[in-house]
Amino acid sequence: MLARGLARRREIALRLALGAPRRAVISDLCAESAWLTLGGAGLGALLSLWAAGVLESRVPRNLWFLGIVQPQLSWRVFGASLVVAAAAALIFGLVPALRVVKTVNLDEPLKDGAGTTARQRQRYSGLVIAEVALSLALLMGAGLLLRVVHHLATYQYNFPARQLLWTYVRLGGSSDTTGEATAPQDRIRPVLSIVAAIERVPGVAGAAAQVQHGPPGKAVTAEMAADSNRLLDAESYPLVTPTFLRTMGLPILEGRDFADGDLAGNGAVILNAVAAQRLYPHESPVGHMLKLGAPNSDAPWVPIVGMCRAALTPGPGELLPRLASPEIYVVRSTNMAGPVDMLIRAAGDPGPVAIAAGRELRAIAPGSAFGVYPFLYELQTALAAREFLAQLFVTMALFALILAAVGVYGVLSYAVTRRLREFAVRIALGALRGDVLRAVLHDGFVMTLAGTALGGFLALWSSFLLDAFLEDVYPTDAVTLVVSEAVLVVAAAAACLGPALRATRADPIEMLRAT
Numbered sequence: 001m002l003a004r005g006l007a008r009r010r011e012i013a014l015r016l017a018l019g020a021p022r023r024a025v026i027s028d029l030c031a032e033s034a035w036l037t038l039g040g041a042g043l044g045a046l047l048s049l050w051a052a053g054v055l056e057s058r059v060p061r062n063l064w065f066l067g068i069v070q071p072q073l074s075w076r077v078f079g080a081s082l083v084v085a086a087a088a089a090l091i092f093g094l095v096p097a098l099r100v101v102k103t104v105n106l107d108e109p110l111k112d113g114a115g116t117t118a119r120q121r122q123r124y125s126g127l128v129i130a131e132v133a134l135s136l137a138l139l140m141g142a143g144l145l146l147r148v149v150h151h152l153a154t155y156q157y158n159f160p161a162r163q164l165l166w167t168y169v170r171l172g173g174s175s176d177t178t179g180e181a182t183a184p185q186d187r188i189r190p191v192l193s194i195v196a197a198i199e200r201v202p203g204v205a206g207a208a209a210q211v212q213h214g215p216p217g218k219a220v221t222a223e224m225a226a227d228s229n230r231l232l233d234a235e236s237y238p239l240v241t242p243t244f245l246r247t248m249g250l251p252i253l254e255g256r257d258f259a260d261g262d263l264a265g266n267g268a269v270i271l272n273a274v275a276a277q278r279l280y281p282h283e284s285p286v287g288h289m290l291k292l293g294a295p296n297s298d299a300p301w302v303p304i305v306g307m308c309r310a311a312l313t314p315g316p317g318e319l320l321p322r323l324a325s326p327e328i329y330v331v332r333s334t335n336m337a338g339p340v341d342m343l344i345r346a347a348g349d350p351g352p353v354a355i356a357a358g359r360e361l362r363a364i365a366p367g368s369a370f371g372v373y374p375f376l377y378e379l380q381t382a383l384a385a386r387e388f389l390a391q392l393f394v395t396m397a398l399f400a401l402i403l404a405a406v407g408v409y410g411v412l413s414y415a416v417t418r419r420l421r422e423f424a425v426r427i428a429l430g431a432l433r434g435d436v437l438r439a440v441l442h443d444g445f446v447m448t449l450a451g452t453a454l455g456g457f458l459a460l461w462s463s464f465l466l467d468a469f470l471e472d473v474y475p476t477d478a479v480t481l482v483v484s485e486a487v488l489v490v491a492a493a494a495a496c497l498g499p500a501l502r503a504t505r506a507d508p509i510e511m512l513r514a515t
Helices: 002-007 009-017 022-058 075-103 126-154 188-199 244-248 273-279 350-364 377-418 420-428 433-469 478-504 508-514
Strands: 164-170 204-213 219-223 229-233 237-240 252-255 268-272 289-291 301-308 328-331 339-346 369-374
Touching: 009 022, 022 075, 126 377, 126 433, 126 478, 164 350, 188 204, 188 339, 188 350, 204 244, 204 350, 229 273, 237 244, 244 328, 244 339, 268 273, 273 301, 339 350, 350 369, 369 377, 377 420, 377 433, 377 478, 420 433, 420 478, 433 478
Parallel strands: 237 328, 268 301
Antiparallel strands: 164 339, 164 369, 204 237, 204 339, 219 229, 219 289, 252 301, 268 328, 289 301
């Protein structure tokens, strides 16, 4: 508006010279701002109503996982935003109008319609520097969230976790799928029949079941030489079906995998690598015995038949695994009635397999409660929430980037309009147009670099506000900051190019004729 007002200085001077009151001239200039305000506010209102529907359709249903409220359209917020936007547009339209009308000289514009030479302090704008700084902070936040989304989506586990489905089955009563009563020692048979039925579902590469058992004394005892033993604290251990490790995709490092014959007798045990290192740090655990309880308990001794790879699984309250924990897997013919966890490994896309598995469970166990979820349910929930936040930050950062570029363009256009005669005189005295181009670009880059320097500190400080949503990504990530600054500098350079090229086209002959 300042640049447009300066371009009309000759017209304003003629109107004032012919007797027009300054109030009328100011009213005309403000009317233009009012129309811009009405048009912009109306368009913004329509976009807000449209965006509210889009936002509602894209918000994850489990947004509570982020610890924030579900967003919804609020008419109070909408009205307050409309009032603030309209007031800002009117104020920033009124100030340039008052400035142009009150500072116009009735003699100078009539002689020179090309403007005057700007003083040094008028070439830069603190508002533009602030815009650039705030834009960098939003770009930094968007970049960090995009890195988190990429990290969560591409994290590599040491087993095919993304192909696994987790299913809980709450068996009704102590009978098998045929409805006939079973003896306590045979209550594993209904679970085995369900596992076999799930394995026959198209697209299923493997299935297994487990229940958690608590050892007496909350520990297991490893048999050592010379009548000594070593304890491993264990609140519980998984009692699994023989296909569990194959379904989970954990390879056997020593010994053998479970077999169907291990269901007889006391069963068999396989340790993961971490548990084997804890219990047998200097020898192989295969061939030793493990007591499923404390040393003074009457728990049975079970042979250790193998050692498997330790699975990197997220712990309580974690999205990504930090360290593998010691784990023992036990196969025994014992009671598996009640809540049973099942693993299903899909050969391809887990989505259709989950639907087919749920349909099969409903058919073979109609009286049971069950649910089928991705094995990485919490990770996928957090990933969806962070994708939503990243989209919001990218959208806001793009708007801020556009506003900052428009601000740089407007200030430079204003400065070029005031300095057109200076540039024309320079060209007439032999200055190269490239020198004029560099002079204008210099002003734009000074504001951009000043805003970038200020915004760097602001971005580093504000990024810590997102620390709760950054998994394995540092809030002060230098790569993200550098990329954000590069994007901002490129956008500002593009905004500077138009006014700079206009300055190089200043015609000395026209300026001299105007003078």
